[in-house]
Amino acid sequence: MxxxxxxxxxxxxxxxxxxxxxxxxxxxxxxxxxxxxxxxxxxxxxxxxxxxxxxxxxxxxxxxxxxxxxxxxxxxxxxxxxxxxxxxxxxxxxxxxxxxxxxxxxxxxxxxxxxxxxxxxxxxxxxxxxxxxxxxxxxxxxxxxxxxxxxxxxxxxxxxxxxxxxxxxxxxxxxxxxxxxxxxxxxxxxxxxxxxxxxxxxxxxxxxxxxxxxxxxxxxxxxxxxxxxxxxxxxxxxxxxxxxxxxxxxxxxxxxxxxxxxxxxxxxxxxxxxxxxxxxxxxxxxxxxxxxxxxxxxxxxxxxxGYGSSEGGAAVQRTPGTPRGAIGRAAPGDDLAVVDPSSGEECEPARFSAAGGLLNGDRAIGELVNRGRSPFEGYWRNAEAEAERLRGGWYWSGDLFYRDAEGFLYFAGRSDDRLRVDSENLAAALIESILARWEPAAGVAVYAVPDPVAGDQVMCALALRDEASSFDPEGFAAFLAAQPDLGTKMPPRFVRVVARLPVTATNKIHRVALRREGFLHGRDPVWWRPPGADGYRPLTPADGARLRRACERHGRAELLDR
The missing domain is CATH 3.40.50.12780 (ANL, N-terminal domain)
Structure with missing residues (x-):
């Protein structure tokens, strides 16, 4: 608030x-x-x-x-x-x-x-x-x-x-x-x-x-x-x-x-x-x-x-008429904007397809900032972090949003949940909201893993409902193909099937742990969709070795073990 x-x-x-x-x-x-x-x-x-x-x-x-x-x-x-x-x-x-x-x-x-x-x-x-x-x-x-x-x-x-x-x-x-x-x-x-x-x-x-x-x-x-x-x-x-x-x-x-x-x-x-x-x-x-x-x-x-940054620097209020999927508008007195962190310029309004998919995510998604008077009261003995949060006289939330033409704000994830796939910026939260529709899924987390050449590939962790005996790769691929708002860069390249999503002590997804495991580490089974393939199959040790060698050829192997 x-x-x-x-x-x-x-x-x-x-x-x-x-x-x-x-x-x-x-x-x-x-x-x-x-x-x-x-x-x-x-x-x-x-x-x-x-x-x-x-x-x-x-x-x-x-x-x-x-x-x-x-x-x-x-x-x-x-x-x-x-x-x-x-x-x-x-x-x-x-x-x-x-x-x-x-x-x-x-x-x-x-x-x-x-x-x-x-x-x-x-x-x-x-x-x-x-x-x-x-x-x-x-x-x-x-x-x-x-x-x-x-x-x-x-x-x-x-x-x-x-x-x-x-x-x-x-x-x-x-x-x-x-x-x-x-x-x-x-x-x-x-x-x-x-x-x-x-x-x-x-x-x-x-x-x-x-x-x-x-x-x-x-x-x-x-x-x-x-x-x-x-x-x-x-x-x-x-x-x-x-x-x-x-x-x-x-x-x-x-x-x-x-x-x-x-x-x-x-x-x-x-x-x-x-x-x-x-x-x-x-x-x-x-x-x-x-x-x-x-x-x-x-x-x-x-x-x-709702949305309110932990530090209190920006808040979004839900009001009557808030569209499905939106959090709301800026709270009274807040001058909130969605800004491209690299240029400092305000992002363009979001445009949607008839099915509700975001059409211009690469230009509409940016960091939420409060350009007005901020209630942020600082960090204890951490002037450097405080200055970073308040750079340029604005409060930078560290969270990704996009805003429609009517001013309603949509949460798109944390700033470190951004993925860059084939030079296109994606937000993990957007992909998660689509994958969550898959009926067998009890929980979904989307995160970036290294592409062998440049940028990222999309990976997700899926926790299945009790009644789902095992991961159904054909059913999952068919579900993805039927989603009208799933962009061509959004389908996961890798799927880790877990009994339970790892969480922090505050019940947030432990994305750091998931990114650290990537697709080569961890005990849970990983499925993948090889380039050019329509469906998913188990990632074998031989597949993993080939992917590692490809990363090595492009000087990216260290990203697999971060």
Whole structure:
């Protein structure tokens, strides 16, 4: 959503929960009232005041699954004028230590299940709190039952809308993740915007099944619940098989998703009671029009595809009349444009065939930029990345879009998901949206692999539905031939058949891993369509050797093993 901040702080929103004895937070067998949530946050804020060294950055790391302690510590940080760095539990070793130390965390809140991740790490000056340990209970005991009069910001700190509250790592495909900054005012405003946009009510229940160390769960799920006075139900980790049972038991009415979670839900066995639940809305990104329609038809739940860059620099709002496949228009106040990164010139409007296919992708697809005032609040201690994001006075999102003549914007993938096949620029997301129509496919990921001579070839990973016993190469080729909007350069040269698409901790496709395997590495079977052939056949070791030799002849062999 288009948010530039507000005069309200998250601390104020937490404070509004005092005296409200309705259910506010649920996790497994734990049920807390809104009042208990506010009191628990105040107790942790008081403890934090004692634990943070004087003069240190007021930062704490949270290395937790989605347990009640996670939102309680975000609330505590808001009350104390501190900031929470969400630590990704899928990181390991030196990378994990780097995330904690880079964000200047002097306190790390974790749980026993994640303690092995810290074994052998050098974390000088970091105090570790283990939430399911007796020592933690003893530390917290003197502050239990804290009230409004007990709340005071950290020494030397004041709580203002511009106070830093979140440091959340963006999942870049290369280099170390960058810690984006989100202030109390921006988070409060984001919550209020979603409350208004979706009509969130105090009697709603927001189901948080995406990881809270990522911005999606906090900004798009927890924050609007806090702003509306709605309840929050936490799932420790996303589970497709437990989704509906959770929704029913918690009475959940709203959830957010990222990446392939919707595909996993659609891949579960259909049941007669799939529509027997209180859920009314899902809000997220990258589900795709085909899967959104399938989800609505099966579960009776509308999915609203949105877009907002993790850093907050650009947002697209869905409005009435948004065409199928489009995300929406620029949010009020945003001056968004689709720009060719190499020239800085605005791309031409998209033109479509009668079947809806994009006719001028090579000239219409570009990077989404915000040429106006950007809500981007920077990266923690990363001036170089900040300057790259704001080059030329514009906010460069790093995401590919195209825009039609009416101004509606269509997501075309990440900037590193662009493919160049026979001198034509293609976007992975466009090809994926077409391949997703193939009925046996439970999940699809499209990515570039090296062409032996120049540029790229199209490769896809296919996860099949349970009822599909094996990959049907003839059926897949016939399906491709029947798609009127599949351009001549778009059909995959290589197809990797996988049991499950690899995903990151935030349920986005792990394209780096797929590109690294390419067509020569990995254990899953690969099918391919040799040049001039109409159909697919298994890629044999002899085929692979010939392809490698062809790459060697053109000096491209190193690209096969990157």
């Amino acid at each position: 288009g948010v530039t901040g507000s005069g309200t702080t998250v601390a104020e929103l937490v404070g509004r929960q005092w005296g409200d004895h309705r259910v506010g937070l649920m996790h497994e067998d734990l049920v807390l009232s809104h009042h208990q949530v506010a009191s628990g946050a105040a107790a942790r804020a008081a403890l934090l005041t004692e634990l943070l060294p004087r003069g240190a950055e007021p930062h704490l790391g949270v290395l937790l699954d989605n347990t009640a302690e996670f939102p309680l510590w975000i609330g505590a940080a808001a009350l104390a004028g501190a900031a929470v760095a969400g630590i990704n539990p899928t990181r390991r070793g030196a990378e994990l230590a780097r995330d904690i130390l880079h964000t200047d965390c002097r306190v790390l809140v974790t749980e026993r299940t994640h303690l092995p991740l810290l074994d052998g790490l050098e974390l000088p000056g970091v105090r570790v709190l283990v939430t399911d340990d007796d020592a933690y209970t003893v530390l917290l005991a003197p502050y239990e039952g804290a009230g409004p009069a007990d709340i005071a910001p950290l020494p030397g700190r004041t709580v203002r809308p511009g106070s830093r509250l979140l440091l959340y790592f963006t999942s870049g495909s290369t280099g170390a993740p960058k810690a984006a900054i989100c202030s109390q005012g921006r988070l409060a405003a984001a919550g209020a915007s979603l409350v208004s946009h979706f009509g969130v009510r105090p009697d709603d229940v927001h189901y948080v099944c995406m990881p809270m160390f990522h911005g999606n769960a906090v900004i798009a799920d927890w924050a609007p619940a806090l702003a509306a006075g709605a309840a929050v139900a936490l799932r420790r980790r996303f589970s497709a098989s437990c989704f509906l049972s959770d929704v029913r038991s918690y009475g959940a009415t709203y959830f957010t998703y990222v990446g392939r979670a919707v595909q996993y839900l659609l891949a579960t066995p259909e049941r007669d009671d799939d529509r027997d639940h209180p859920l009314r809305l899902g809000f997220g990104t990258e589900a795709g029009a085909v899967d959104a329609e399938r989800f609505a038809a099966r579960f009776g739940v509308r999915l609203v595809e």
